């Protein structure tokens with residue numbers, strides 16, 4: 001009610017009703033001559049004036065209170081009570097002020113509760129949406145909005161998510177069905193597999209049945225399931241091939257070739273080669289699983305890459321000579337050590353140089369270059385203060401192996417370090433490869449907090465480069481102390 005609704009006519013009527021008995025009393029005294037008419041008139045005027053003053057005061061206070069109540073209803077914050085003249089109006093204003101204070105405290109608590117609930121839902125990593133009976137998105141947390149766009153709220157779910165399996169599941173639950181869970185693939189921006197859970201939900205603010213839809217990204221889980229299945233299939237396939245050859249030759253030697261000395265020698269040679277291949281495969285698999293197990297434990301020793309490279313190159317001279325390949329080492333001496341495991345790093349260069357010999361061209365050169373790389377200017381590592389007498393932690397040693405072979409097409413590069421991945425499987429097998437070499441290299445380099453880069457040009461050759469962080473002074477001192 002606004003103060004304009006308090007009509008003065010009502011106050012005039014109240015005044016008339018209050019003055020009427022006074023007028024009747026005075027008349028009943030004047031008419032029999034008991035009171036002088038002049039006195040009566042003066043008395044009536046006095047009473048009228050008093051009534052008018054009181055009524056005007058009540059009217060003014062009522063307007064002030066109505067106006068105060070209006071301001072309290074409209075205001076967001078606290079409105080101080082107005083000045084009023086009558087005691088009763090003062091009591092009412094005080095009551096309104098107290099009610100307003102209590103209401104504000106409750107409103108603040110409810111607001112804080114609602115904000116906390118929204119913050120919790122928004123902090124969820126998984127997208128969450130509330131869908132009403134008309135299949136419209138009523139609410140969506142920030143993960144859902146950033147995935148499907150800010151404008152998804154208020155629109156039909158089908159506008160943002162066109163997956164028929166999911167839409168069927170939502171319709172089924174809205175029709176009274178039990179909760180369900182479906183898998184769906186989101187093709188863009190990068191392909192992802194999501195598990196959608198659809199659950200019936202009731203909310204006072206939403207008319208009719210509703211559903212709560214949550215999406216959980218299971219891409220990594222699916223990928224690792226697939227990798228495990230592929231790995232078992234690949235490993236068994238790799239073992240089955242030489243095993244089948246062995247069984248075949250054993251059967252032949254026990255049967256038709258029993259007395260054929262020349263065939264026996266040839267078959268035994270092949271059997272020896274196949275058994276070696278199986279043994280290499282099993283050793284590589286064991287080595288890979290051991291390296292994977294310690295991948296999160298950094299090595300504690302010191303390794304001198306120059307010495308390791310020279311030892312590996314010497315060990316491979318014979319193989320290189322067989323293909324008329326010349327091995328060359330390039331780079332300054334006295335390079336700082338890296339924090340690393342010498343045997344594992346030797347395994348890295350053994351595989352890279354062996355690949356360069358195997359897949360490089362005959363009668364060409366394979367170059368192993370060693371160099372110290374300063375961090376790029378402006379990089380986070382370059383900004384690190386260089387204390388006197390101390391190596392900058394992120395200085396890297398780069399060892400690259402360059403061949404002049406046929407090179408590798410760009411499409412293969414991202415997959416080269418996968419287990420059993422080969423550009424030409426038949427050729428790799430014929431050369432005695434297991435296809436595990438670069439997978440082992442990658443895991444060893446990861447353990448050493450290093451990086452492997454591959455540059456290749458079809459028809460020209462390839463460069464496999466290993467970047468390893470130079471050991472800090474503390475690491476050098478700790479490793480020397482441990483060795484004493």
Ligand SMILES: Nc1ncnc2c1ncn2[C@@H]1O[C@H](COP(=O)(O)OP(=O)(O)OP(=O)(O)O)[C@@H](O)[C@H]1O
Nearest residue numbers: 355356359422423424428433434435436437438462
């Ligand atoms: N220098 C290179 N030039 C051309 N292709 C290469 C080179 N290095 C590796 N590859 C390709 O990458 C594949 C994977 O190499 P990886 O070292 O993992 O296996 P592998 O050499 O075939 O077998 P293993 O190393 O177990 O003996 C190879 O089969 C080959 O196709």
Ligand SMILES: [Mg+2]
Nearest residue numbers: 351355437438
């Ligand atoms: Mg190899």
